[in-house]
Amino acid sequence: MARPDARPDARHAAESRLAAAPAGGGAWLRAAREAARERLLAMGLPGRRDEYWRYTDPADLTSAEAPAAAPPRAADGAEPFAAAEPLRLVFVDGLFDPAASDPPELAGVQIERLAEAAPRDLHWARDLFGAIEARGQTPVPRPLAALNTALAADGLLLRVSGRAERPVALVRRQAAEGSDVMLHHCIRIEPGAELTLLESGPGGARTTDVLEVDVGDGGRFHHVRLQGRDHGGRVAAHLFARVGAAAQLRAFTLTADGPLTRNEAYVELAGAGGLAHLAGAALGDGAFHHDDTVVLRHIAPGCESRQVFKKVLKNGAAGVFQGKIHVLAQAQKTDGYQIAQALLLDEASQFLAKPELEIYADDVKCSHGSTVGAIDPVALYYLRSRGVPRARAEALLVQAFLAEAVDEIADPTLAEDIRARLEAWVARHSG
């Protein structure tokens, strides 16, 4: 909710970050940036006292400079998602790198850079850029997203008019220790069109991203995101989506390590018969703080939403889940499901969950659950009694715990890629 009463320090911090706003830009973008600036000033930057930041300290996300982080030590085995043969678009420290990318041509998909579209007076993204982000400020304020809308100088603008025959892969790379990355992407899926977007990163010492997606009636959008591995970067990633009638959105994120990751999502089911599935698997060992803050808003009747978030935490790692199913009065026959679970591999780790249901319709089916547990010692003994060594048995049980989230990935090739990465993480961190 926009807060006209932003504390002076929070407003002041916002003002100083906004001083870095890019100059110029065509009329369509200037208006959006200016509106975002006003939204942010009304809210101020987030602080520990804000309701949705009680479990996660935003200091490293709001500071003037990005805390330094060395570029990731090693690639995670094979190039992510190589088996899906995506069209690769590479960003290095937040800037598009044409030389490292595939030629940006794909039948049914119009591909542009924000940096190139910015100077124009008119652009199709005018109705989208900052628009869903603005709606998504209620009921959970997302000041870092407004900051991004005001400041982001690059990103992808994708207009999908058919069924894309290959996925588009957004590949992020980090080169500089202090890179402060801010990308803003807009994707319009025209009615009946379909796109799979793959992301790998984080690709910066600090990343503050916004992805806005409008899935037109009968359209489909698949999103598989890989955050990690063993990176030192801080991440605040936002997904804002509108899902039209009989349209589908399926998003999955794997987070493997990282000192601070805040993944926010706001999805509105705006047309009858729409579907939105959001899933995440997070794996953390040691200095790891991972936060999913999600709002699923049912505006139209007869829509289905699922939130499946699983975290595996060890050696003092921390997980946070704040998830809301918000059902408006007219959204009858809503089917909403939410599960947030953590597997704590030791007593030093912790999981904080705040599930919320806010329902104004009377004919709905909504359920939610949250559990915290350790590896089941009886299951472990059973596996070992059959000859499975302890580490392998634990790995099997960790994968079993994550299965419900991974099963949300519809494409078997992509699911296999994610499973292999999960297994590799578990093997690296076992014992």
Next chain:
Amino acid sequence: MLEIRNLHVELEDGGTPILKGVNLAVKGGEVHAIMGPNGSGKSTLSYVLSGRDGYVVTQGSATLDGADLLAMAPEERAAAGLFLAFQYPVEIPGVGNMTFLRTALNAQRKARGEAEVSAADFLKLVRAKAKALAIDAEMLRRPVNVGFSGGEKKRNEILQMAVLEPKLCILDETDSGLDVDAMKLVADGVNALRDAGRGFVVITHYQRLLDHIRPDIVHIMADGRIVRTGGPELALEVESNGYAGILAEVA
């Protein structure tokens, strides 16, 4: 093969003594039945031999072909040839039955320095063994024991035993929760595995199972000890007179 000498075991939590000097020797090719009233220590014996947490061995030894079982991790005992068919098989959501079985088989083979079994050979092997136990492809595809009936769980235990081909099989109340037809399937599965190189310890309350799996030797366990040992006729005596008479005799 299996040699248990003067085994004393207490609960880790509280120190309650459960086994108070168990002696048992099982040779290859033999089927031993252990009978006894509730709380006599039968299941504890099976858990201690397979390496379950929660028990402390205070005295005595247990060896399998001369190797010290009690010094090994559960997975090492399995690789050495010990198998326990559980009284209550464990459900493991998210782990497929086939993945589980193949992981177990190959882990054991690896531990013994043998080559792993290929996916194709494994499939052939399991299908053949599953058919004999009336386990269909659907059951094999499901997560381990999840949604299985009591009888299906017990048959799944026997399938694991048939695939892993252990040297020493312990069956802990495998007959509990089985109807007559299921018991016959399970017993046929066990009997098919009987050979000169393999020993069995069949723990049961009832004579019923022993009509189908004929034991060579029957032991009566009470209060943490084996109090009587005899031939198959001892099981019949229990069936007609109950434990009370036998226990009064030895007391």
